[in-house]
Amino acid sequence: xxxxEMKDFSYRVGNQVLLKNINWTIKEHENWxxxxxxxxxxxxxxxxxxGYLPSEDGTINLLGxxxxxxNRRKLCQQVGLVSENFFSKYFRNETMNDxxxxxxxxxxxxxxxxTDKQILYARKLMRxxxxxxxxxxxxxxxxxxxxxxxxxxxxxxxxxxxLFLDEPCSGLDIFVRMQLLQLFSHLxxxxxxxxxxxxxxxxxxxxxxxxxxxxxxxxHSQGELTQILHAENLSxxxxxxxxxxxxxxGHIHFEICDKQxxxxxxxxxxxxxxxxx
Amino acid sequence: MEHDKLLEQRSKRCVCKFCGHPxxxxxxxxxxxxxxxxxxxxxHCQRIEYGVEPEIYQLAKQFVDDFEFNYYLDMDExxxxxxxxxxxxxxxxxxxxxxxxxxxxxxxxxI
Ligand SMILES: [Zn+2]
Numbered sequence: 001x002x003x004x005e006m007k008d009f010s011y012r013v014g015n016q017v018l019l020k021n022i023n024w025t026i027k028e029h030e031n032w033x034x035x036x037x038x039x040x041x042x043x044x045x046x047x048x049x050x051g052y053l054p055s056e057d058g059t060i061n062l063l064g065x066x067x068x069x070x071n072r073r074k075l076c077q078q079v080g081l082v083s084e085n086f087f088s089k090y091f092r093n094e095t096m097n098d099x100x101x102x103x104x105x106x107x108x109x110x111x112x113x114x115t116d117k118q119i120l121y122a123r124k125l126m127r128x129x130x131x132x133x134x135x136x137x138x139x140x141x142x143x144x145x146x147x148x149x150x151x152x153x154x155x156x157x158x159x160x161x162x163l164f165l166d167e168p169c170s171g172l173d174i175f176v177r178m179q180l181l182q183l184f185s186h187l188x189x190x191x192x193x194x195x196x197x198x199x200x201x202x203x204x205x206x207x208x209x210x211x212x213x214x215x216x217x218x219x220h221s222q223g224e225l226t227q228i229l230h231a232e233n234l235s236x237x238x239x240x241x242x243x244x245x246x247x248x249x250g251h252i253h254f255e256i257c258d259k260q261x262x263x264x265x266x267x268x269x270x271x272x273x274x275x276x277x
Numbered sequence: 278m279e280h281d282k283l284l285e286q287r288s289k290r291c292v293c294k295f296c297g298h299p300x301x302x303x304x305x306x307x308x309x310x311x312x313x314x315x316x317x318x319x320x321h322c323q324r325i326e327y328g329v330e331p332e333i334y335q336l337a338k339q340f341v342d343d344f345e346f347n348y349y350l351d352m353d354e355x356x357x358x359x360x361x362x363x364x365x366x367x368x369x370x371x372x373x374x375x376x377x378x379x380x381x382x383x384x385x386x387x388i
Contacts, residue, residue, distance in 0.1 A: 053306065054313045073280070073314060090305055093324035102325070107314035108305055109325035111280045113375065113382065136349070136361055138324075 001028045001064065003162055003193055004049055009058030011044055011217075018044045019217045022058070026162070026195065031188055031207050033225060034197045036214035042197045043085040045214065046164040049195070050081040051106070063161060076106030080155025083166035084147050091139040096131065096150045099139060103154035118157070125153045144171025152180070162193045169203055181205055206250025213237045283382060284315050290384055291328030293319035294367040295360040297338065300328045329367045330385050333374065337366035 004026040011019040019041045026032060036042045047053035051062055051072045060067040062075045080103075081087075090108055091099055098110065100122050105111040126132045129149045134142055142150065148168055155163060165184070169177045181203060184194055188207045196208065211228035213220040220237050221228055226246065234242050240261045245253040256262065288302040298321035305316045305325065319326040329337075340346055341362045348365050352358040374380035 069313065091325075093322055094326075098325070098327070101327075105280075107316065109316045109318075110327040112283060 002026070002061065003028055003030075003063060005059075005061040006049065007059045009048070009055070009060060011041075011048060011053075011056050017217055019048070022219055024049075024212065024219070024222065026193060026210075029191070029193065030210055031194045032196065033204060033208040033211040034195065034214060035199075035211065036197075039216075040214040041217040042214055043083055043166050044217075046081060046083055046166050046195065046197060047086045050079050050162075050164045051076040052081050052086065073106050073111075077104075077158055078106075078160060079162045079164065080158075080160035081164045081166070082148070082151045082155045082168050083164070084144065084151060084170070085166055087151055088139070088147070093138045093140070095136050095138055096126075096142065096146070097135040099150060100126065100154045100157065103157045122153065122157050125156060126150075129153055145173065145176060148172060149176075159190075160192060162195065163187060165194060165196045167197055167199065169198070169200070177203070201252040201254045204250060204252055206248075208250075281315050284317055286383075287328055288317055290330070291317075292331045292334050293322055293324075293326050294329040294334065294337075294364045295319070295324075295326070296321050297331075297334045297363075298322070300326060329371055330380065332385055333367055333370045333380075334363070337363045337370055340366050 002025060004024065006022050006024045009019060009022040009024075010017065022045065034042055034045070044053065048055055049060065049062070051067055054069070055067060063078055065071055065075065067075060087099075094109075101114055101119075102109045104114060104118055123132065126135060129152070131146055131149050131153075134146045134150070137146075139147065148171060152168060169180055172180065184196070185205060185207050188194055194207070198204065208225050210223065211225040212222040213228060213233070215237065221233055227233070229244055229246060229252070231242060231244050234244055238256075241257040243255045243257055247253070284302050288300045291300055292298060293300060296319065298319055300317045300319055302315050303318055304313060305318070306313045316325050317327055318324070319328075341359060346362055346366065347354065347358070348362055349358050352361070371380060374385070379386050
């Protein structure tokens with residue numbers, strides 16, 4: 001089954017083109033890794049693909065249905081979006097509790113009464129993630145780590161078929177980051193397809209089979225992870241000579257070989273003190 | 278009940294569970310082609326807010342103020358903690374009234 005299909009998809013804000021002619025197909029049991037530099041359109045891509053941001057030019061099929069204003073809410077309830085970049089545009093004074101409860105309805109806020117079972121399940125996840133004490137705090141007062149965990153719970157309260165993860169580990173300490181990476185492997189084993197945006201090669205585990213490189217809103221390349229994360233392809237993507245080594249356990253060693261691309265700071269030489277001290 | 282209709286009715290009837298101000302239904306996420314997903318919003322608190330029945334809010338406010346109820350002992354006593362306490366009592370009262378069948382999606386019924 002095809003979970004997501006984007007055809008000739010573009011997205012603009014004013015005169016600025018954020019995404020251009022994206023063609024992308026995600027099949028069941030596929031996990032994707034999205035890599036891109038800052039401002040390459042990763043957050044926009046995930047927000048649109050998950051149905052949260054209204055689509056513009058081109059077509060999107062989500063979970064086998066063309067995504068429209070009429071079925072968007074229903075489809076959003078079957079996928080999860082974890083994006084602090086996206087949600088921090090809309091959440092400010094909302095409490096963590098209310099933000100998580102909104103997850104049951106596939107949009108920002110709550111659309112109906114919750115059952116006891118739904119409330120208890122959300123509370124259980126909050127305890128598991130260690131953020132039950134933050135439940136009354138407004139979003140703007142939460143640490144980045146608390147926000148990430150809250151948004152992840154929000155996406156998991158209904159078991160999603162696809163989980164769009166936009167830099168979910170940023171702002172987390174090393175222990176929680178490891179916990180989350182293990183959790184993602186578990187979610188994959190539970191049959192959830194993961195679409196993972198990261199800046200860090202050390203967050204890439206061996207559960208990802210596919211990859212896309214995004215540059216200035218355009219897809220540079222996509223396909224099998226081993227082909228995309230290939231030295232030649234990445235060198236072209238970064239406009240720089242890079243080396244990459246993917247180990248069997250999925251760990252990646254990445255190095256920039258261009259000496260002229262290395263950032264070197266020449267500190268101004270201090271004049272020797274005349275007294276020699 | 279269909280969600281948009283439910284939200285429209287709540288915006289006419291319900292108030293913010295924190296401050297008691299009326300709610301507005303509006304699009305928070307939109308682009309040049311229009312809005313997406315009606316949300317309930319409290320202009321006073323500037324937050325997306327599902328709201329509570331006004332009669333329940335009045336009871337919760339009275340309870341917190343008259344009995345100096347404070348669930349959040351670790352917080353400084355100020356208007357923020359007062360509003361959080363009112364919201365907490367609103368949740369408890371709404372839950373209880375739903376359990377005994379007085380409160381439904383259409384609002385408060387008669388006992
Ligand atoms: Zn309010």
